Amino acid sequence: MSTPRFLTLPPGVSVLPIETELGSFTALEALPVSGVAERWPALLVPGYTGSKEDFIAVLQTLAQAGRRVIAVDMRGQYETPGPDDPQAYTCASLGADVESIARVVGAGEPVHLLGHSFGGLVARETVLNGTAQLASFTLMSSGPAGIIGPRERAGRMMLAELPEHGVDYLWSNRMEPDALRAGVPDDIVAFLRKRLLSNSPAGLLAMADEVLNARDRVAELAESGLDLLVLYGEHDDGWPPLLQAEMANRLEADCVVVPGSVHSPAVEAPETTAAALTRFWNAAESRLLQYG
Template identity: 75%
Template structure:
């Protein structure tokens, strides 16, 4: 399995009093996407850990495409949850493609999760402008590599959005640190993921669907419908787009903490 790069936050006291949480990022993201919420979440009394998935940024990975399927990455989540929990249930959050990965671990039933949150994720393949971008990535990465993707797609988009220089430097470093095989395979996965709501609803776990009101990945109405199908709680984050933990960290952290506390209260009652 190997080692995984992670960011960890603890309560100021250093002594967690509640069950821990594991946060899993999206396709082109990393553990740093959760920096703005980590300490706020930990202040509620938990150990909170965000990871880079296999082949992402500071976590290495092989040149085997089979290592980057949702099923293979979901197995990693199972192992990580067992390690982090140490026998206790773990709150699990999957952002975007990370939602497709983490639901594999929830559905396989090997790990008892304290709760499960799908953040800006969907029931099946991604759609809309991000689908189109994904198909371009899938075609370009094997033929032209990550450098072409950066210079011709990601850098111009970031510059147009006014991203500060220091963040640009980080984004470039992160992209070039990814496994090209991993990124290509994961892109194929997000474009072809099956709808697994009928399987997920069979699992006994508290579910939350959380997304930005202007999400440009899976449309808000699709995520709302998914929440209905799953009998899940649904939280819409005002002003946020596809990364609520970055774009509205206080609102996102408050929603997660409230949901986690309620889930623990039900499980312990």
């Protein structure tokens, strides 16, 4: 579970409904102070139990580089409703949703796509489908296949306890005590509770199964032809840092390790993360504009 550094939207950031042929999605939009986006837009996809708010701390900085930046709630997450059908929450189905959002966000221009954690597995499906107009793809704190380590145990607990006890029980007996022990401020704890209870229970179950059992598709992704970035915290407790470094090598991707960060670089080290993303996106645009 990620903790946004602050919940008040900064100047230039606003809530935006995005209407697509696959439905409506709630997003946060950041624009340059001038209101004119001179560079290609970016689309940020959150992880399991996350939301668009996980990117609040980087949105304004990213937009000041001259681009429109969109962070979205996936189907069934927080402020985007979702059905009870588990098939709506597979990586393939969610990846199709992301593709439809990218088409609207890009409006004919290539889009820089980023997926955080489980969102990386989802956005990978968007890339592999091969029909989205993309400028680059970033895997942030994500991995080659199903998650392992402490977060794997949390996912298996979710699968075991959610059907019997419900979301309220998981919050009160698992997640809230963890947040309080970690010293999370009261207002953030209140937000995290509201967010979790707003998620689709069917989505929580189906996404947990997906993040635990995703298959390795690195070889396919390496053939995408896109500029790729693997970015993760040096102390990541999701996919181990060494595994992510190995994935970057397999992809022949750029690799950035964020000092001091754990699983949420955009929250824990926003300036470092935003600077790395801006450098990568600008370089990818330059190469595409030069070589086509």
